Amino acid sequence: MARLIGGLGTSHIPAIGGAIHKGLQQDPYWKPFFDGFPPIRQWLHAQKPDVVVMFYNDHGLNFFLDKMPTFAVGAAPQYHNADEGWGIPTLPPFAGEVDLSWHLINHLIDQEFDVVTCQEMLVDHACTLPLKLFWPEGDCPVTVVPVCINTVQFPLPSAKRCYALGRAVGEAIQRWDSGKKVAVIASGGLSHQLDGERAGFINKAFDLQFVESLATNPEWATQFSVHELVEKTGTQGVELLMWLAMRGALAAAAPGVRRVHGNYHIPISNTATAVLALEAVA
Amino acid sequence: MTTATLPPIAGTTPFDGAQARKGYALNKMCFSFNDEANRQAFVADEEAYMRQYGLNEAQAAAIRARNVLQLIAAGGNAYYLAKFAGIFKLDMQDIGAQQTGMTKEQFKAKLVAAGR
Numbered sequence: 001m002a003r004l005i006g007g008l009g010t011s012h013i014p015a016i017g018g019a020i021h022k023g024l025q026q027d028p029y030w031k032p033f034f035d036g037f038p039p040i041r042q043w044l045h046a047q048k049p050d051v052v053v054m055f056y057n058d059h060g061l062n063f064f065l066d067k068m069p070t071f072a073v074g075a076a077p078q079y080h081n082a083d084e085g086w087g088i089p090t091l092p093p094f095a096g097e098v099d100l101s102w103h104l105i106n107h108l109i110d111q112e113f114d115v116v117t118c119q120e121m122l123v124d125h126a127c128t129l130p131l132k133l134f135w136p137e138g139d140c141p142v143t144v145v146p147v148c149i150n151t152v153q154f155p156l157p158s159a160k161r162c163y164a165l166g167r168a169v170g171e172a173i174q175r176w177d178s179g180k181k182v183a184v185i186a187s188g189g190l191s192h193q194l195d196g197e198r199a200g201f202i203n204k205a206f207d208l209q210f211v212e213s214l215a216t217n218p219e220w221a222t223q224f225s226v227h228e229l230v231e232k233t234g235t236q237g238v239e240l241l242m243w244l245a246m247r248g249a250l251a252a253a254a255p256g257v258r259r260v261h262g263n264y265h266i267p268i269s270n271t272a273t274a275v276l277a278l279e280a281v282a
Numbered sequence: 283m284t285t286a287t288l289p290p291i292a293g294t295t296p297f298d299g300a301q302a303r304k305g306y307a308l309n310k311m312c313f314s315f316n317d318e319a320n321r322q323a324f325v326a327d328e329e330a331y332m333r334q335y336g337l338n339e340a341q342a343a344a345i346r347a348r349n350v351l352q353l354i355a356a357g358g359n360a361y362y363l364a365k366f367a368g369i370f371k372l373d374m375q376d377i378g379a380q381q382t383g384m385t386k387e388q389f390k391a392k393l394v395a396a397g398r
Binding site: 015059060061064065066082083084085086087152153154155193194195196197198199200201202204227230231235236265266267269270272 | 288289291292293294295296297298299302306309310312313315316317318321350351354359360361362363364365367368369371373374375377378381382389392393394396397
């Protein structure tokens with residue numbers, strides 16, 4: 001059977017794509033963000049996952065308001081990035097893992113998560129940037145199954161529901177008839193708000209408590225409604241739903257986690273950024 | 283519960299069904315700006331492009347004014363509006379400064395202060 005080895009989380013601000021393209025990783029503005037990654041890359045280099053399941057939110061590249069799925073699972077052999085309208089470089093396509101996609105879809109629907117399935121799916125910066133951040137050199141060494149969670153149009157799925165979705169994904173990975181090693185990634189957050197008079201809202205105290213809870217009390221944030229999460233973390237800070245899904249997957253696969261490395265930095269663009277790696281511990 | 287029955291969050295407009303209905307044409311136009319050819323067509327003839335997407339007068343006025351708070355009031359969603367802002371090379375600090383009535387430097391200082 002396949003093995004879920006751990007979970008990763010990272011912010012995905014579009015400007016990161018520009019910074020990578022321009023080689024600004026050691027620039028004083030960017031260094032405190034990029035310096036969070038080398039210890040995690042070392043761990044990944046040692047662990048060598050073959051496949052990642054990426055929990056992310058589309059920002060209006062693949063999905064528009066004409067059809068807005070709450071949960072969508074990619075089932076494509078290849079995922080293309082494309083022009084998002086604000087000038088960040090378009091990345092080459094990423095390879096899918098179609099067998100795992102359909103295994104996930106079958107298990108999720110069996111568990112009453114009635115997901116949308118996508119045999120073609122453009123992936124935006126939220127799906128591509130984590131791959132470039134964790135594997136910056138050369139071709140991406142992992143195949144990908146994108147799982148898109150709606151954070152565009154309310155009502156959004158609850159924190160509790162996203163955690164449960166993650167659990168079902170973790171169960172499916174552990175039951176996948178394959179010798180491959182799988183990691184789950186959460187792309188998004190942490191606290192930030194782009195729109196309205198409250199633009200620029202950041203909540204460091206909540207973010208730090210949330211990141212701590214992922215190691216010690218993983219269901220802590222599921223007590224909050226989406227409305228409460230928006231109030232506490234901003235309209236886009238609600239992307240922490242991805243982190244809960246990632247942590248739910250780990251909870252299904254292993255009784256414990258070991259914190260490999262983490263980093264938290266304010267600000268990049270308008271965002272409180274975080275990166276984290278948790279190893280599944282039997 | 284719909285967002286209309288929840289306690290309001292100051293300075294925040296959750297993009298719910300009411301906003302999504304109101305802003306559909308505006309957001310559809312902004313979604314089209316994923317394509318360079320559409321961005322160019324908008325720049326070449328803004329009024330014709332807005333008519334093509336059927337924007338109402340409040341939406342068209344907010345587009346002409348490049349005013350983000352007015353665009354949100356007219357049903358705009360942050361993610362699609364960002365594509366409109368991209369045409370003018372405005373970044374998120376430009377937009378944040380405009381919405382909060384600050385200079386860009388003041389807005390950036392506010393972000394840095396949030397990290398202390």
